[in-house]
Amino acid sequence: MKTALWNSPTDRYMNVITVENLTKKFGSFTAVDNISFEVGKGEIFGFLGANGAGKTTAMRMLCGLLKPTSGKGIVAGYDIRSESENVKASIGYMSQKFALYEDLKVWENIRLYAGIYGVPEKDIAPKTDELLKELGFEGEKETLVKSLPLGWRQKLAFSVSIFHEPKVVFLDEPTGGVDPVTRRQFWEMIYKASDKGITVFVTTHYMDEAEYCNRVSIMVDGRIDALDSPANLKKEFNATSMDEVFRKLARKSKNNEL
Amino acid sequence: MRQFLVFVQKEFYHIFRDRWTTLILLVLPIVMIILFGFGITTEIRNTKFAVYDPSRDIATQGIVNKLETSEYFSLDRYVTSPNEIEPLFRDGEIGFVVVLGENFYENLLHTGNAKIQLIADGTDPNTASTLTSYATILLSSYQQELTGTAGGTIPYQIKTEVRLLYNPSLKSAYNIVPGIMGMILMLICALMTSVSIAREKELGTMELLLVSPMKPILIILSKLVPYFTISIINYITILLLSVFVLKVPIAGSLVLLSALSLLFIFVSLSIGILISSLVEKQIVALLISGMILMMPAVFLSGLMFPIESMPVVLQWISHILPVKWFIIAVRNVMIKGLGFSSIIREVLILTGMAAVIITLSLKKFKYRLE
Structure with missing residues (x-):
């Protein structure tokens, strides 16, 4: 589709996420096993893995929701262990499950999150109008979210998650249940965000979406078994699609769910 | 602070956008007091x-x-x-x-x-x-x-006179008002709060709020503000209705009665938080509040049946219900017109309950974030 900013030589060294030997244990079960990776500014980083591979746990640690058992993580320049409040203020988050407050109007939802993330009061109204115009939602400002179609809600939810211009946005299966056309539009929005320099950390179940990412990591049993650009991964695993790469890797899993 | 206000405003939207919630919060108390006060009476007449x-x-x-x-x-x-x-x-x-x-x-x-x-x-x-x-x-x-x-052989005629204290005309409203007050405050504070927090969990919005820079304690506090406000409104409504419609006078100090009610509202709100920290689904929150709080509140608090005539086991259970102590205290202050010294025991018990419940729920809430 297009080249993202992180490919430029200067930005390559500006890592927004740095993870070293990050581990999370729940009792004797190791959910995340000693993972290390870096994500550059404006990069679209795909985070793949079967259910139970440890994706969600890793992501929750990066968002400051879970404390790691050991290892280190820096997100947007802040330590996820000791500065989780700062981390929270510098990131955006959107999940499939969350699709805004249904009984609030479109602008009220935007207003609420802008308020929570401390967007200056005077900027909120003009930015809201700008955003709605960009989405083509001008006529829906006063509409209750529950009367919007699912695809629209997801697009709006994504816009809301980056309304405060975070350094990183975490997307947890953002396109679940959305039709292909809307998914396509959704990814165009992701690219736009990445162009603005926002790092996108995305988990997904759709392998065609993995192809859209700049780099992809694949988790198996809590470890990262592969991490490279989709093209390189396909070459390395001698596969024609990301789907094939994923299947070859997932087969190695102890608790195989595929 | 602005975070907080924005959030409180959102809670009010939730309440007033949902017709049923609004009805339950503002109309139900009025209906209940009128119904119990006039319709369902235990008094005997004609x-x-x-x-x-x-x-x-x-x-x-x-x-x-x-x-x-x-x-x-x-x-x-x-x-x-x-x-x-x-x-x-x-x-x-x-x-x-x-x-x-x-x-x-x-x-x-x-x-x-x-x-x-x-x-x-x-x-x-x-x-x-x-x-x-x-x-x-x-x-x-x-x-x-x-x-x-x-x-004719007995020179002195002994006449038994039965005088009923505090409620000379045997009006059941005297008995009903403190009970209804306890039930409504419990319903609004504990039930509505726990359901509204459980709803955020169920919809997944709680996760989003926890990821946000908003402090968890602020999230909880801003959930409480609307229900606290509405409880105060209901408290005032109930008092006005009792005095002017049911003709139940406030015999004791209004200040003391209000302070007592504030304490009880506080206890109920903390129960609401505790319940919501234990459950993930609205329906579970509703059932727990309904079955564990409201039902015993109706039956064991002395509102309908005298506690003294219950089996000993049930009497013990009734002791752990905050609403029971609240009703006793309200009767003392509002109906009998007694002063603070008459409700020291009840106030201490309620305060102790609040302390225990708050500690428990804060612990539980913290634990969930780890």
């Missing part, structure tokens, strides 16, 4: 009774007169045979039946052993026992009069 009187002498006439002239009862009919009694109850028109023995007056004079039987409908034991005890009081007072006039 209850109809029937008489089976084979003797028809001066004494039995006197007894029937005595009953009929009271404001509690009115004579419906005489029955001519005991067989007619049961059908009367089946029709449900009659509160109780007075069965007098044969040769009543003669027996009374000579053997001193005249028999009266009161038959009431035991399917509603509360009403039945109230009816019979009222009637018994009237009968014994007639007996006193009779010994006075007919015997």
Whole structure:
């Protein structure tokens, strides 16, 4: 589709996420096993893995929701262990499950999150109008979210998650249940965000979406078994699609769910 | 601070956008107090009774007169045979039946052993026992009069006077108001709060809020503000309705009563938080609040049935219900007009409960974030 900013030589060294030997244990079960990776500014980083591979746990640690058992993580320049409040203020988050407050109007939802993330009061109204115009939602400002179609809600939810211009946005299966056309539009929005320099950390179940990412990591049993650009991964695993790469890797899993 | 205000505003949107929530919060309390205050009364007034009187002498006439002239009862009919009694109850028109023995007056004079039987409908034991005890009081007072006039040998006539303290006209509203107040405050604070927090969890928005820079304690506090505000409004509504519509005066200090209610609101809100920290689904929060809080509150708090007549086990259970202590304290202050010294025990218990519940729920909430 297009080249993202992180490919430029200067930005390559500006890592927004740095993870070293990050581990999370729940009792004797190791959910995340000693993972290390870096994500550059404006990069679209795909985070793949079967259910139970440890994706969600890793992501929750990066968002400051879970404390790691050991290892280190820096997100947007802040330590996820000791500065989780700062981390929270510098990131955006959107999940499939969350699709805004249904009984609030479109602008009220935007207003609420802008308020929570401390967007200056005077900027909120003009930015809201700008955003709605960009989405083509001008006529829906006063509409209750529950009367919007699912695809629209997801697009709006994504816009809301980056309304405060975070350094990183975490997307947890953002396109679940959305039709292909809307998914396509959704990814165009992701690219736009990445162009603005926002790092996108995305988990997904759709392998065609993995192809859209700049780099992809694949988790198996809590470890990262592969991490490279989709093209390189396909070459390395001698596969024609990301789907094939994923299947070859997932087969190695102890608790195989595929 | 702005975060907080924005969030509080959102909670109010949730409440007022949902017609049912608004109805429950603002209209239900009014309906409940009117219904309980007027409709469902335990007081006795103009209850109809029937008489089976084979003797028809001066004494039995006197007894029937005595009953009929009271404001509690009115004579419906005489029955001519005991067989007619049961059908009367089946029709449900009659509160109780007075069965007098044969040769009543003669027996009374000579053997001193005249028999009266009161038959009431035991399917509603509360009403039945109230009816019979009222009637018994009237009968014994007639007996006193009779010994006075007919015997003539007793120079000093002893007259039993029954005086009912605090509620001289036996208005059940006196009993109902503190109970309704406790139930409504509990309903709004504990139930609505726990459901509203559980809803955020169920929809997944709680996760999003936890990822945000908003402090968890602020999230909880801003959830409480609307329900706290509405509880205060309801408290005032209930008081106004009791005083001006049900004519139940506030005998004690209004300040003390309000402080007491604030304490109880605080306890109820913390119960709401505790419940919501334990459950993930709205329906579970609803069931727990409903089954574990409201039902026992209705049955075990002394609102409907006297606690003293319950089995010991149930009496113990009733001790752990905050609403029970609140009702006792409100009765003392509002109805009996007693001062702070009369409710020290209740205030201490409620304060202790609040402390324990808050500690528990904060612990639980923190744990969930780890």
